Amino acid sequence: MNVFKSHFRFNKRQRNGIFFLLLIIVIFQTSFFLVDFSSNKPTDFSQNEIADFKKEQDSLINIAIQESKPKIFPFNPNYINDFKGYQLGMNVDEIDRLITFRKSGKFINSIKQFKIVTKVSDSLLNKISPYFKFPDWVTNNNNTSNISFKKIRKEDIEVKDLNLVTSSDLIKIKGIGEKTAERILSYRDKLQGFTFSDQLYEVYYLEKEIADKALEYYKVLLKPNIQKININTASFKEVLSIVYIDYELTKKIFNYRDEVAEIQSLDELKKIDGFPIEKFNRITLYLVAE
Incomplete structure (x- = not known):
């Protein structure tokens, strides 16, 4: 029993300390309930400041809306598929007209022709046509002449060894522009020369149908001497x-x-x-x- 009581025995100095501690707690608790710490002072904003704030808010909202919209990158409209067409806003009939036109072996080479083939509305055409990217030979032809493109006949091109053709030889093929020709020649250098004609299909971004056309005129006639x-x-x-x-x-x-x-x-x-x-x-x- 004496052990239990010893925990509650305090000297005079300790009792004074406990008293002041309790007093401080009571003062703080009373202040919390009696004193109003909130500020009722109205914030003074001028009409100009409010207008500037609203303008900045509207600007940020517009930026957020634009960033949330799907981004469209340049593309060749000849290769629009069903999914891509839906993304662009084309309806089923418009997409089907384009696909049917392409299955006939023809290419769309201008914005005007895209409109004629698909029959899309002017509003949609104005929205998506800035992203159309036609091959180099189409762009160059449209910039230099108003005459429609004339297909190069097979007899107009000299059949050459694929390992000896130059950039000027390659761009004679419909669908091959200067950049594509450069990629073909660059890949040929990496290979130390084409050993098989079908290695042409390995060139990046060279579509199969264009490679097929090129191989009608250029083939591997003499195999290269590769350093083993x-x-x-x-x-x-x-x-x-x-x-x-x-x-x-x-x-x-x-x-x-x-x-x-x-x-x-x-x-x-x-x-x-x-x-x-x-x-x-x-x-x-x-x-x-x-």
């Missing part, structure tokens, strides 16, 4: 530089080489897990096992 790399002594960087080999495949090749010490035949590459068998003939154009 010894797979057993080549560096990682040298193997990775081959067009048809990516980083992951290069690692797998080097891991396999480390396991077997020496690759006796390139056919061994087919044993590597994940090796692209369909690219074997192209990859081995650049390799030799010695």
Whole structure:
């Protein structure tokens, strides 16, 4: 019992401290209920300030609305599909007219022709036509002449080796402009020359039907002399530089080489897990096992 009472025994100094603490708590609690801390002083805004604030608010709202709208990037209207057409605001009939026109093998080469074929409204045409991007040969032809484009006949183009054609030769093909011709020549350089005519289909952003047309006039007549790399002594960087080999495949090749010490035949590459068998003939154009 004496132990219990000892917790509640205070000397005079301690009792004074407790008294003042309780007094401070009572004063703060009383002040909280009796004193009004809110400010009733009205904020004085001039009419000009209110107008400026509203103008800025409207501006921010408009920006938010514009940013929320789907963004449209330049595109070739010849390749509008159902989904793209719906996004642009075209109805089913307008999209069907365009698709039927394209299936006939024809191309739309102007905004006016797009209007005639699809029969879209003027309001929709004015909205989407600024984003139309026609091939270079169409743009150049429209800028230099009012005469409609005349197709180049096969007899007008000299059949050449695909490895010897120049940019001026390539742009004779309908659908190939200067930029596309540059991409073809650049890819040819990376390959050290085309070995197979169908390697033309591997050029970025070259549509198949345009490549088909080009191959009617230009084919691989003389295969290039490709500088081969010894797979057993080549560096990682040298193997990775081959067009048809990516980083992951290069690692797998080097891991396999480390396991077997020496690759006796390139056919061994087919044993590597994940090796692209369909690219074997192209990859081995650049390799030799010695």
